[in-house]
Amino acid sequence: MLNPKLKPGDRVRLLYMDGESLTPNTWGTVKSAYNVFGSEDYSVVWDDGDKDNVGEKISQLNLISETDAWDFGGREKKPIEEKWSKKYKKSIDCKNPKGFSQKAHCQGRNKITENNDMDTFIRNADVIKYFKINGENYFVDLVRFLKLLREVSLVNMFQSAPFLYMGREYIDRHYGDQVMNNEEKFQELLDEADNVRTIMIMVTMELVNDKYDINSSAYDNDDEDDEDENQDKVLQLVNKHIKTLASKVFQIYLQSF
Numbered sequence: 001m002l003n004p005k006l007k008p009g010d011r012v013r014l015l016y017m018d019g020e021s022l023t024p025n026t027w028g029t030v031k032s033a034y035n036v037f038g039s040e041d042y043s044v045v046w047d048d049g050d051k052d053n054v055g056e057k058i059s060q061l062n063l064i065s066e067t068d069a070w071d072f073g074g075r076e077k078k079p080i081e082e083k084w085s086k087k088y089k090k091s092i093d094c095k096n097p098k099g100f101s102q103k104a105h106c107q108g109r110n111k112i113t114e115n116n117d118m119d120t121f122i123r124n125a126d127v128i129k130y131f132k133i134n135g136e137n138y139f140v141d142l143v144r145f146l147k148l149l150r151e152v153s154l155v156n157m158f159q160s161a162p163f164l165y166m167g168r169e170y171i172d173r174h175y176g177d178q179v180m181n182n183e184e185k186f187q188e189l190l191d192e193a194d195n196v197r198t199i200m201i202m203v204t205m206e207l208v209n210d211k212y213d214i215n216s217s218a219y220d221n222d223d224e225d226d227e228d229e230n231q232d233k234v235l236q237l238v239n240k241h242i243k244t245l246a247s248k249v250f251q252i253y254l255q256s257f
Contacts, residue, residue: 006033006070008033028045031045040065066243145193151182154179164197165243167193
């Protein structure tokens with residue numbers, strides 16, 4: 001399994017790390033996990049040992065889920081045998097589930113369908129129109145940002161999409177030491193990063209609201225608890241689907257610019 005979820009203490013094998021000196025098949029121990037706007041990343045201590053033996057520390061570079069690749073080297077736990085057969089699962093009527101277990105199963109099924117529908121909606125929508133806000137076309141800001149990223153050459157351009165929502169602090173912390181030339185352009189990139197992330201968040205929220213009309217019920221009444229619940233749901237969906245929007249934006253950039 002590529003890029004499995006990790007927890008502190010796991011031994012992990014590096015398969016690919018963009019722009020770094022560590023070689024494939026280097027082993028390390030996970031120290032901590034952290035989430036950066038939907039990107040599950042990990043702090044790892046790399047060593048010269050193998051999957052079963054911790055060796056001498058050689059590096060402490062983080063694993064970035066958007067650009068790096070890893071696995072357990074064949075040490076994944078075997079999946080727990082399912083108590084329900086596929087035939088039984090298909091037989092469940094989610095319009096009239098029976099009992100707590102069937103209700104929980106149907107909630108999970110609906111969540112998966114909702115997420116896949118939203119991804120499909122973003123990929124097929126005319127997303128450029130969502131960047132036209134109050135008479136201004138903010139898509140040009142994203143194009144300018146991607147052009148700066150290409151000039152700075154931090155990563156292969158096909159790995160550019162996540163930079164649209166990383167923000168200044170994240171980019172500077174993880175990539176600042178890699179800038180060998182174009183320092184001035186890199187500073188321009190940093191100066192634009194937070195603005196670009198804000199635009200991406202705003203547009204993803206609009207796409208989510210258009211697809212699900214989540215906020216309408218909150219605006220129709222004065223219940224602050226209901227409004228907070230709806231806003232939380234919007235933010236959760238934005239966190240899930242901003243990656244899809246970033247990929248869509250990058251595809252448009254490649255085709256048009």
